[in-house]
Amino acid sequence: MSTQLVTERVRTRSRTAKARLVAALGPLTMLGGVAWGFLQPYRITLLHPHGQGFWWLLVEPPLLAVGAGIVFAMLVAPGLIEDLEAEEV
Amino acid sequence: MQPPAEHVHWLFATGFLLLGLLLLARAIVGDEVWRRRAWRAYLWPSLLFGLGVLMWPVMVFFTNSTIHMIAHGAWAQTMMLAGAAELGLVRGKLHHRAWSLAMPLALAVSGAALLVHEQNGWLFARAAFLHHALGWTALVGSIFPLMAIVRPRSHVWASGFALTLVVIAVFLYADRDVAPIFGHLSSLAGEPHR
Numbered sequence: 001m002s003t004q005l006v007t008e009r010v011r012t013r014s015r016t017a018k019a020r021l022v023a024a025l026g027p028l029t030m031l032g033g034v035a036w037g038f039l040q041p042y043r044i045t046l047l048h049p050h051g052q053g054f055w056w057l058l059v060e061p062p063l064l065a066v067g068a069g070i071v072f073a074m075l076v077a078p079g080l081i082e083d084l085e086a087e088e089v
Numbered sequence: 090m091q092p093p094a095e096h097v098h099w100l101f102a103t104g105f106l107l108l109g110l111l112l113l114a115r116a117i118v119g120d121e122v123w124r125r126r127a128w129r130a131y132l133w134p135s136l137l138f139g140l141g142v143l144m145w146p147v148m149v150f151f152t153n154s155t156i157h158m159i160a161h162g163a164w165a166q167t168m169m170l171a172g173a174a175e176l177g178l179v180r181g182k183l184h185h186r187a188w189s190l191a192m193p194l195a196l197a198v199s200g201a202a203l204l205v206h207e208q209n210g211w212l213f214a215r216a217a218f219l220h221h222a223l224g225w226t227a228l229v230g231s232i233f234p235l236m237a238i239v240r241p242r243s244h245v246w247a248s249g250f251a252l253t254l255v256v257i258a259v260f261l262y263a264d265r266d267v268a269p270i271f272g273h274l275s276s277l278a279g280e281p282h283r
Contacts, residue, residue, distance in 0.1 A: 018117050021117050022114050025110055025113060025114060026110075029106070055092040055093060055096050056096075059092065059100060061099045061262045064099060064102070064103040064106075064262075065103070065106060065262070067103070068103050068106045068107050068110065069110075071107065072107065072111070072114075076110075076111065076114060076129070076132070077114070079126060079129070080114055080118060080122070080123070080129070083118075083122050083125045083126065084122055086125075087121075087122055087125075
């Protein structure tokens with residue numbers, strides 16, 4: 001196999017790994033938020049909403065972390081992966 | 090209708106988490122791919138600038154001492170400066186590489202302000218512990234964006250910078266108004282809320 005082909009393969013593999021990493025960032029963040037919710041369920045006031053004020057119902061850290069993951073996964077990651085793949089061609 | 094102070098910390102934590110995710114993605118794909126779409130290049134500096142702007146109302150409505158107010162003002166100014174400098178560099182209005190120093194400067198000043206304005210020891214209460222931890226994280230973490238200027242293609246420094254922001258987010262999420270830390274809570278700190 002020629003050196004050029006090997007170099008191309010290595011480059012493609014590393015780029016695929018990069019795309020996988022970018023694609024994993026959002027779900028990993030969401031997973032972190034969900035795991036946190038299981039570890040500290042009292043921080044999700046929606047699970048026990050009785051007597052909670054407006055801010056306690058609105059701002060719930062594990063859900064905020066999940067939200068950040070969703071925003072990244074839906075708004076940033078798809079375009080970035082597309083651009084990475086375009087760079088491969 | 091003002092949110093409790095801890096909620097403000099959690100909202101800022103979400104901003105820093107997003108910022109960390111964006112910078113981590115940029116570190117993974119490299120600056121060339123990251124800048125292929127113009128809006129994406131503006132994304133993280135705009136978010137940083139926005140966080141700086143939002144720090145002003147926090148300074149006005151949530152601080153109860155001069156030193157506390159000055160610290161929040163310093164964070165607001167340095168975050169806005171760093172965000173604006175990066176926006177200027179992306180837009181092409183600023184050319185000198187020295188403008189990139191605004192980011193490590195922001196982290197270093199923020200870290201110093203955190204350490205200076207915390208009057209109590211590490212185990213006084215959770216907030217005190219987090220101020221110390223955040224201060225040292227920001228101060229030491231400022232090395233990453235500094236080295237990223239020297240070695241812009243290095244994944245280590247760029248990822249280190251992004252992860253510093255993620256750690257800052259985790260610390261901010263851990264904040265509570267009055268809560269123990271590792272079982273310690275000074276009797277001077279007051280009654281734990283929840």
